[in-house]
Structure formats: C-alpha cells, structure tokens
Amino acid sequence: MNDILQGLVSAFWLVVTFDADLVEISLRSLQVSLSALVLASAIAIPLGTWLAIRRFRYRRATIALLNALMGLPPVVVGLIVYILLSRSGPFGVLGLLFTPTAMIIAQVIIITPLIASITHQAMRDLWADYHDLLISLNASKRDRIAALIMDGRRTLLTASLAGFGRAIGEVGAIMIVGGNIDNATRVLTTAIALETGKGDFALALALGFVLIALAIAVNVLIHVLSRTERAGRW
Amino acid sequence: MVVAASLSAPRHHFGLRHAVVRRRGSTLLGPVTLALPPVGLTIVLGPNGAGKTTMLRAMHGLDRLSEGEVLSDEPLQAARRKQGFVFQSPIMLRRSVRANLAYPLKLDRVPSGQAAEAVERWAKRTGLTAVIDNPAPSLSGGEKQKLALARALIRKPELVFLDEPCANLDGRSTREIEELLSEAVEDGTRIVMTTHNIAQARRLATDAVFLFQGLIHEQGPADRFFDQPQRPETQGFLKGDLIE
Numbered sequence: 001m002n003d004i005l006q007g008l009v010s011a012f013w014l015v016v017t018f019d020a021d022l023v024e025i026s027l028r029s030l031q032v033s034l035s036a037l038v039l040a041s042a043i044a045i046p047l048g049t050w051l052a053i054r055r056f057r058y059r060r061a062t063i064a065l066l067n068a069l070m071g072l073p074p075v076v077v078g079l080i081v082y083i084l085l086s087r088s089g090p091f092g093v094l095g096l097l098f099t100p101t102a103m104i105i106a107q108v109i110i111i112t113p114l115i116a117s118i119t120h121q122a123m124r125d126l127w128a129d130y131h132d133l134l135i136s137l138n139a140s141k142r143d144r145i146a147a148l149i150m151d152g153r154r155t156l157l158t159a160s161l162a163g164f165g166r167a168i169g170e171v172g173a174i175m176i177v178g179g180n181i182d183n184a185t186r187v188l189t190t191a192i193a194l195e196t197g198k199g200d201f202a203l204a205l206a207l208g209f210v211l212i213a214l215a216i217a218v219n220v221l222i223h224v225l226s227r228t229e230r231a232g233r234w
Numbered sequence: 235m236v237v238a239a240s241l242s243a244p245r246h247h248f249g250l251r252h253a254v255v256r257r258r259g260s261t262l263l264g265p266v267t268l269a270l271p272p273v274g275l276t277i278v279l280g281p282n283g284a285g286k287t288t289m290l291r292a293m294h295g296l297d298r299l300s301e302g303e304v305l306s307d308e309p310l311q312a313a314r315r316k317q318g319f320v321f322q323s324p325i326m327l328r329r330s331v332r333a334n335l336a337y338p339l340k341l342d343r344v345p346s347g348q349a350a351e352a353v354e355r356w357a358k359r360t361g362l363t364a365v366i367d368n369p370a371p372s373l374s375g376g377e378k379q380k381l382a383l384a385r386a387l388i389r390k391p392e393l394v395f396l397d398e399p400c401a402n403l404d405g406r407s408t409r410e411i412e413e414l415l416s417e418a419v420e421d422g423t424r425i426v427m428t429t430h431n432i433a434q435a436r437r438l439a440t441d442a443v444f445l446f447q448g449l450i451h452e453q454g455p456a457d458r459f460f461d462q463p464q465r466p467e468t469q470g471f472l473k474g475d476l477i478e
Contacts, residue, residue, distance in 0.1 A: 132296055133325040137338050138315050147337075151328040 007205025
C-alpha cells in the first residue's frame with residue numbers, strides 16, 4: 001500500500017516537474033503506438049469491411065484465422081520480427097533492429113488482427129442492415145465499402161482505440177525488437193519492466209500511473225474530436 | 235387515377251417469364267409470367283406468404299431466380315439503375331435526412347449544387363424540411379417511409395417497387411404517401427406496389443395482380459379486376475374472406 005501511495009506521489013512530481021526522461025519516453029511511447037495504430041487501422045479497417053461484404057471460398061477460414069490471430073502472443077511476434085530484422089535475417093540489410101521502426105512493425109502485427117476482427121463484426125451487422133438498400137441503389141463495391149466505413153465510423157473508432165490500448169500497454173515484443181535502449185527505444189512499458197527489475201517499485205508505479213493517464217487522455221481526446229456520444233448522433 | 239398521356243422518358247418493357255424462386259427446397263414463387271403495362275400503378279394483392287415481396291425482389295434483382303428470367307430490354311444491372319425500391323421496413327442510412335436524400339445522387343456523381351437543390355425540393359415535397367438535418371433513424375414511421383420514397387424517386391426512376399409502403403401507418407401518413415405516389419405516376423414513373431389494403435388498392439391501382447400460393451391467379455385492368463373478378467380465390471380475397 002505504501003508503494004502505491006509513494007508511486008502516486010512520485011508520478012505527481014514527475015508530471016508537474018516535466019521530468020525530461022519521463023517526457024522523452026512518454027512521447028516515444030505515443031509516437032510508436034500512434035504510428036502503429038494509424039498503419040494498422042489503414043490495413044485492418046478496409047480488410048475487416050471487405051471481409052464483411054465479400055463472399056469467397058475460404059471466407060470462414062479467413063475469419064477464423066483472423067480471430068485466432070487476435071490472441072497472438074506478443075513475445076512470439078517480437079521473436080519473429082527480431083529474426084526477420086536481425087543481420088542474418090531477410091530484412092537485416094535495412095538495419096531496423098533496435099529502432100522505433102522495428103517496434104512499430106511488431107505492434108502493427110499485434111494489433112492489426114484485433115482491429116480487423118472488431119471491424120468485421122461491426123461491419124457485418126451494418127451490412128446486414130444496408131445490404132438490400134445499397135444493392136437496390138446500384139452502389140458499386142467501392143461505394144458500399146465507403147458507405148459502411150462512413151456510417152460505422154464510431155464503431156471503427158472503438159476498434160482502433162482497442163488496438164491503441166493493446167499497443168501502448170504492450171511490452172514483450174517491443175522489448176525484444178527495441179532492446180529498451182536509453183534515449184533510443186525506451187518506452188513507458190519497457191521502462192516499467194526495467195525499474196521493477198531494479199527494485200524501484202515507486203518509480204515503476206509512477207511510470208505505470210503516467211501510462212494509464214496517457215491512455216485515458218488519448219481515448220478522451222479522440223472521443224472529443226470525433227464528437228461521439230452527443231445527442232442526435234450515432 | 236389520371237395517368238400522363240405522353241411521357242418524355244423512353245419506356246422499357248419489363249416483367250417476368252416463367253420465373254421461379256426456390257429457397258431451401260420450397261418454392262416461394264412461380265412459375266409466373268408477368269408483363270408490366272408501360273404506364274400506371276400496378277397493385278400486387280395476395281394473402282401473407284403468397285410471394286408478393288419475393289416477386290418484387292426478383293424483378294428488381296434482389297433475389298436470384300431459380301428458373302426463368304426477368305424480361306427487360308436492358309441488362310439487369312442497367313435496368314436497376316432506372317429503378318427504385320422502397321422496403322416495408324424502410325432502411326435508413328445512419329445519417330441526416332439531407333444526407334439520405336443526397337446519397338443516390340452522390341452515387342450518380344450529380345454535381346453537388348444540383349444535388350443540394352434536388353434534396354431541398356424533395357424535402358419540401360415530402361414535408362420533411364423541418365427535420366432535414368435530423369438523424370434519419372430518429373424519424374417517425376411515416377416520416378421514414380416518406381423519406382424512403384423520396385430517396386427512391388429523387389433519381390427520377392422509370393420504375394419503382396414498393397413493398398407495403400403504408401403498413402403500420404396512420405391515416406394521415408397513408409394519405410401523404412398516396413399523394414406522393416399519384417404525383418409520381420403523373421410524372422411518368424411506373425409503380426409496382428404490394429398491399430394488403432384493398433381500399434387503398436382500389437384508390438391507386440391502374441391494374442392489379444392477385445398472387446396466391448406463389449402463383450398469379452388473376453391480373454388485369456383495375457376496373458375489371460375489382461368489379462368483375464374471375465377466379466373464386468380473387469373473389470373471396472376481395473370480399474374479405476380468409477383464404478389459405
């Protein structure tokens with residue numbers, strides 16, 4: 001209990017004094033997670049929507065695989081990305097290992113199935129509502145996807161925020177591919193792991209509280225900007 | 235009902251030939267053959283499960299035919315561009331009334347100024363101006379049905395299918411919908427509509443079709459259909475008998 005209290009006090013002082021290290025790793029956390037979120041959303045939202053409206057031979061298997069990939073163990077993803085990006089790996093020549101880019105790649109792989117799967121579920125329900133109307137209006141496939149994304153945008157926002165939540169709280173994969181290098185690839189979660197290992201629970205907790213506050217702040221900000229939960233809106 | 239004598243839009247032949255719709259082993263419709271008259275409002279009557287909705291959906295290409303064909307001068311896709319469909323439970327896009335009305339024009343790549351003008355005109359015509367910026371799903375049943383009808387008519391289609399557009403509506407809303415339908419027919423739009431309401435059918439129809447157990451039992455001009463029905467099932471249905 002004392003550790004938690006001390007953690008809260010430390011977190012408060014770290015924030016009010018604009019601790020340089022805290023600001024740096026917080027900004028890096030945001031940079032990595034938001035970049036991964038944008039990239040993953042750009043892949044997952046059209047993919048999930050496409051899966052909702054297209055009928056093809058291996059559709060069921062594809063959806064089952066996508067749902068299964070939601071539970072991808074981050075450590076395994078980290079390991080695979082590590083092998084691919086290491087010097088002896090196929091992409092070693094790019095020199096991306098132990099950089100924020102490698103961390104973004106790992107996070108994109110982890111959160112894309114999650115966003116795509118939630119998108120698919122939401123779009124499938126919306127498509128059931130809209131199917132007859134859009135066919136009747138002769139909407140092209142592109143127009144149908146655009147209409148679903150447009151009208152389901154608030155659900156898609158939720159899907160993206162779920163992805164963001166997973167990305168910003170992720171530690172296993174980015175620890176492996178980023179290496180937790182000070183001033184280079186250290187982010188809030190890897191810093192928490194490091195401080196816990198060193199036995200500095202107060203600082204680890206302080207960083208934890210900052211991480212939670214950051215995640216809440218981003219969620220609130222996105223909700224405010226997208227004007228969700230307002231009267232007369234969907 | 236007055237029907238415009240000369241219509242500027244080219245008229246296309248449309249109908250069904252030996253059309254059959256089967257689902258999961260049971261026949262929902264057919265075989266039916268139907269050629270729509272070039273103008274007017276065709277009422278499709280029949281008890282529940284007679285195949286009225288299935289026939290409309292098949293003609294519009296929403297349901298695939300198991301046998302037979304849709305009679306059209308053009309490929310089905312091209313023909314559908316000149317058609318509209320109003321569903322029994324109106325489907326509202328999760329947007330404002332304005333955006334719902336504008337959507338078909340957007341699909342047709344109509345310039346935005348022209349589309350905005352058409353939207354305002356149709357909102358006024360359907361009495362939806364006061365709620366034009368409201369979310370469409372929040373409208374009342376009658377308003378939703380008027381919006382669905384306006385959205386189908388805003389493209390000036392040659393042919394509109396309506397599946398029981400006045401089901402569950404009160405007298406006032408029904409009258410407003412009927413006025414819109416009469417105006418549309420006068421403007422040259424061909425309408426095919428299902429209803430259970432025989433009084434409404436008498437008010438609106440220029441010709442009528444009676445469907446029973448998936449088959450067309452009788453069809454013809456409205457006067458003859460309602461005043462001198464030939465088949466006992468039609469006579470019974472028009473008298474209000476329960477037929478199964």
